[in-house]
Amino acid sequence: MNSHHKVFIIGSGPAGLTAAIYSARANLSPVVFEGLQPGGQLTITTEVENFPGFENGIQGPELMEIMRKQAIRVGADCQFKEVTAVDFSKRPFTIKSYDEEYTADSVIISTGASAQLLGLESESKYMGNGVSACATCDGFFFKNLRVLVVGGGDTALEEANYLTRHASEVIIIHRRNEFRGSKIMVDRVKKNPKIKFMLSKVVKEVLGKEESGRKTMTGVLLQDTVTGAVEQLDADGLFIAIGHKPNTAIFKGVLDMDEKGYLVTKPGSSYTNVEGVFAAGDVADKTYRQAITAAGSGCMAAIDAERWLEAQE
Ligand SMILES: Cc1cc2nc3c(=O)[nH]c(=O)nc-3n(C[C@H](O)[C@H](O)[C@H](O)COP(=O)(O)OP(=O)(O)OC[C@H]3O[C@@H](n4cnc5c(N)ncnc54)[C@H](O)[C@@H]3O)c2cc1C
Known part of the structure; x- marks a missing residue:
């Protein structure tokens, strides 16, 4: 597998896969590290009736399988791998999965939040x-x-x-x-x-x-x-309803977070405090926490990354 990527997406829920679809269609050949829950939180539910486009609703796992296939069809590389550490102190960024090391020009974080x-x-x-x-x-x-x-x-x-x-x-x-x-x-x-x-x-x-x-x-x-x-x-x-925990342990001390550990993005964008690193979905959203808002912010992150990369060239 190629070890350098223009766009590295961490997480494969609605945010990560939407970011993958947009980045792939922008010819940026994104790689998605899917983590331990490929497809994200919707894979543990049954009927999803509020995701637009499915008149009669759809099963959560099926919706995520379709999104994944769509991302792959347009050119994303989805890998069943977990990110264990990152170094965003210099560019290209370094991303580790146990003893494997990768580099990336830009990173989209969509690691979600787990319901406790x-x-x-x-x-x-x-x-x-x-x-x-x-x-x-x-x-x-x-x-x-x-x-x-x-x-x-x-x-x-x-x-x-x-x-x-x-x-x-x-x-x-x-x-x-x-x-x-x-x-x-x-x-x-x-x-x-x-x-x-x-x-x-x-x-x-x-x-x-x-x-x-x-x-x-x-x-x-x-x-x-x-x-x-x-x-x-x-x-x-x-x-x-006993709370949610954003999956941000590997970004502690690296990216700005609020007191609960949610990543902080610049208002109206997916920019984090590190240039070239973007956040999308529940990992940066303690208010809405819906599949459609996660997907929407995944789209924002892909467009932000694409424009940011273009500005670097
Ligand atoms: C039981 C339940 C039912 C729900 N029903 C609905 C519904 O009907 N409609 C609706 O709109 N929303 C629903 N939601 C909410 C919806 O699932 C979330 O808002 C949405 O999944 C958030 O998407 P996301 O992409 O931000 O993160 P998630 O779906 O949480 O995905 C996070 C991804 O990050 C990956 N990841 C985490 N850490 C790492 C790492 N270190 N390295 C690599 N990958 C990593 C995980 O494997 C996962 O793929 C439901 C949630 C639950 C729990």
């Missing part, structure tokens, strides 16, 4: 089949149903509020007996007649059934954090 999960085996089993980490994405599937939201910060409270547009009942489960979220959000959820609370409780297990090969979540086992008592709670959905 509870870490239960049963949670992964029903992910996309009742369990979700994104209310905006999946709330629509829970019309007139009972859903649970786990978490106690602003995100959990906002997601609970949002879910009352669809669900008949939303129960917030939180391990403490008070919320971390802002007073204004706490007041808002307390006033919402569709929202109930189960405090000092943790989810011990996700329960479900499997019929004709189709898995469906049916409820949870909750444990009281004070008494230790365990109870069963029936529900149709479980939204995990």
Whole structure:
């Protein structure tokens, strides 16, 4: 494999693959290092109904497979490799994957952000089949149903509020007996007649059934954090809202980040603080976190990189 590239893309979610499609079509022969989750976060969900162009929705893994094939067809080189270290202190930039070393004129970072999960085996089993980490994405599937939201910060409270547009009942489960979220959000959820609370409780297990090969979540086992008592709670959905972690560990001390580790880009662009290094998708977005916004910013990064490279020549 060629070890020098004009455009080096780290990550193969909607942001990275869109950047790859644009850079390839600009004749920049991009390479994409796909990381440990080729296709990104959408590969752990089922139905995606809000990505434009698919009238009847599409399965997340299938959408990402199509994007990958499209990127390869127009000339991107997608490699099942992980980036383990970078050196952006001089140009060309150096990118390492374990003991292999590559150089690049420009780099697009699209390593995403991982939703923090509870870490239960049963949670992964029903992910996309009742369990979700994104209310905006999946709330629509829970019309007139009972859903649970786990978490106690602003995100959990906002997601609970949002879910009352669809669900008949939303129960917030939180391990403490008070919320971390802002007073204004706490007041808002307390006033919402569709929202109930189960405090000092943790989810011990996700329960479900499997019929004709189709898995469906049916409820949870909750444990009281004070008494230790365990109870069963029936529900149709479980939204995990305990935070997101941007995948930026390898860029610490190299690129500007906010206090949560999200990469900082110059407003209205994908430029990071290092010239020639661009960021796209959830890795630099703690607000929208959608496939279409990630794809849109991947397009921005490719165009920014292309124009920046041209200006260097
Ligand atoms: C359960 C769930 C359901 C969702 N449903 C929807 C939905 O219906 N609609 C919607 O619009 N959005 C949905 N989302 C959100 C959507 O998936 C994200 O907004 C989107 O995937 C972000 O794209 P991205 O390209 O920025 O990053 P990601 O999709 O997170 O991809 C990151 C990529 O970076 C790679 N990577 C990370 N570290 C490295 C490294 N060191 N070296 C190389 N590669 C690396 C990973 O392997 C991965 O390929 C959902 C998210 C979840 C978790």
